[in-house]
Amino acid sequence: MTSSILAIVMLTVLVAISYIDAEHQVIPITWTGGASVIAVIGGLFQPQLLDLVNESRIDSGLQGLKWAAAGWCTGFGTLLMVVLLGKLVWGRKKVILKKAQPWKLQEGWGDNPQLHWLMGEEAHSWDDLFFRDSDELIIDGHGFKVDGKRVQGKKGILKRDGFTMAEKRWSIEKLESLQGNATSVVIPREAMGMGDPHLLGMIGAFLGWPAVFFTIFVSSIYAILVAVASRVGFGKPLPYGPFLALAALTWVFGGWELGVWYFQVLLLSGP
Secondary structure: HHHHHHHHHHHHHHHHHHHHHHHHHHOHHHHHHHHHHHHHHHHHHHHHHHHHHHHOOOOHEEEEHHHHHHHHHHHHHHHHHHHHHHHHOOOOEEEEEEEEEEEEEEEEOOOOEEEEEOOOEEEEEEHHHHHOOOEEEEEEEEEEEEEEEEOOOEEEOOOOOOOEEEOEEEHHHHOEEEEEEEEEEEOOOOOOOOOOHHHHHHHHHOHHHHHHHHHHHHHHHHHHHHHHHHOOOOOOOOOOOHHHHHHHHHHHHHHHHHHHHHHHHHHHHHO
């Protein structure tokens, strides 16, 4: 009974997050966090769910708890490194606009309650924009308004804790509103958002650390195939959450057998 409940929770969260990420390009961390807690606690009562490859290796609730925690750490930590490396390699994106676009700051967008920077139909959460203290959003344009009052200038710099323009600085915490029209922007960016590491951590908590590496490899293949088939250009956003979810489901429904076969072939072909 316990295994059925855990499987239902995992499948429900994976399906829901896939639709949310595909539609809004955001993964609710509260969902993955809550499901991860359920998975870790569930490891005490149904440790076999964590190890489809060889159930005999997990024969107690304490081992199941350790495997669930190790799975979460492996999944979260692996993609966190990708996020950090992505910041170094693809840390900035310059956009030159043919026509001035209005932008503004807004509390909350979709299911994410964070402060967001919005321009046109694009929304960027504060944590994604300013992952590091050195990250800054540079805005060239006109019509800058701070707390509803016009501010003279053509260039503004937005950071995690403040907005600077014409040698004046305003604290983000004290701002009531901030908006303007942009002709070009330099946006700090990353290879993927922080929602993906939390999602893979949840998958690892439910299925164990071996499933994490299978999920990363297979989800990358799925993403490449969809990008090629859909003709998604380089640099354009492609939600990664649905591919992680699909790869995790692939592991559950027989993919683990492929993993066992692959490692057996490696062992047989070794020196």
